Amino acid sequence: MSETTIQVAEAVLAAIRNRRSVKQVRPDPVPRELIEQLLEAAVWAPNHHLTQPWRFFVLTGEARVALGEVLARDPALTPAKREAIRQKPLRAPVLIAVAVEPDPARPLLDELAAGAAAIQNMLLAAHALGLGAIWRTGRAIEDPAVKEFLGLSDRAVLPGFVYIGYPAALPEPPARRPASTCTEWIDAERAAAARDRLLATLDHSPARHD
Ligand SMILES: Cc1cc2nc3c(=O)[nH]c(=O)nc-3n(C[C@H](O)[C@H](O)[C@H](O)COP(=O)(O)O)c2cc1C
Numbered sequence: 591m592s593e594t595t596i597q598v599a600e601a602v603l604a605a606i607r608n609r610r611s612v613k614q615v616r617p618d619p620v621p622r623e624l625i626e627q628l629l630e631a632a633v634w635a636p637n638h639h640l641t642q643p644w645r646f647f648v649l650t651g652e653a654r655v656a657l658g659e660v661l662a663r664d665p666a667l668t669p670a671k672r673e674a675i676r677q678k679p680l681r682a683p684v685l686i687a688v689a690v691e692p693d694p695a696r697p698l699l700d701e702l703a704a705g706a707a708a709i710q711n712m713l714l715a716a717h718a719l720g721l722g723a724i725w726r727t728g729r730a731i732e733d734p735a736v737k738e739f740l741g742l743s744d745r746a747v748l749p750g751f752v753y754i755g756y757p758a759a760l761p762e763p764p765a766r767r768p769a770s771t772c773t774e775w776i777d778a779e780r781a782a783a784a785r786d787r788l789l790a791t792l793d794h795s796p797a798r799h800d
Contacts, residue, residue, distance in 0.1 A: 613753075615681075615682045615754070619684075627719060628686070628754070629648075635704060643690045647686065648684065648686050654679040657685070658675070661678060661729075663735070684754040686712070686751065687748060688748065690746065706749050722760070723752055726751045
């Protein structure tokens with residue numbers, strides 16, 4: 591490997607390792623060009639059959655207030671709870687709702703996975719650009735009114751919201767179990783035994799090949 595290739599590899603691996611979910615961000619606005627870079631990174635995510643099912647909705651300023659009012663619309667909630675919900679979109683200066691409009695001809699799981707990969711690209715790009723970001727889900731992603739607010743179809747799915755700003759505080763890295771504790775290397779002997787067991791018992795319905 592050339593010196594440059596090694597440096598690129600180290601930078602990519604360091605970004606993956608050092609990216610954190612940043613909850614505390616400053617209220618300062620984030621330049622539009624930086625947000626556009628995150629979105630460009632997002633669309634380079636892997637995507638089966640290149641359906642490009644992702645849709646991005648960038649909310650800043652008062653647009654976040656309107657979303658909060660939609661989320662907190664239930665009159666049955668206590669005033670305190672309503673206010674807490676209303677404030678949620680205001681936790682960062684920029685909010686990107688990431689939606690997937692799934693291609694009905696493709697497995698939903700593939701389409702959703704592409705949306706998730708797009709979000710991870712966005713998080714890594716934010717880290718690389720000195721921004722803090724966090725992927726959030728919660729009730730908002732299940733709320734049909736949110737889809738309507740964003741102009742999405744009924745079939746759309748929201749894998750999450752990405753909250754973005756300049757970091758106010760960087761969290762400690764949460765511990766991870768080493769990959770080795772959740773990995774099995776399947777050797778030829780084990781694979782052959784599993785194959786033989788399966789082929790002896792399975793019916794002969796054809797497997798899918800796409
Ligand atoms: C699908 C998904 C949904 C998440 N939703 C939330 C959320 O609603 N609130 C939150 O605080 N963090 C949320 N997170 C961020 C995780 O809490 C975070 O990734 C985890 O604590 C590990 O921290 P790290 O990202 O800094 O490694 C979510 C992450 C994923 C992948």
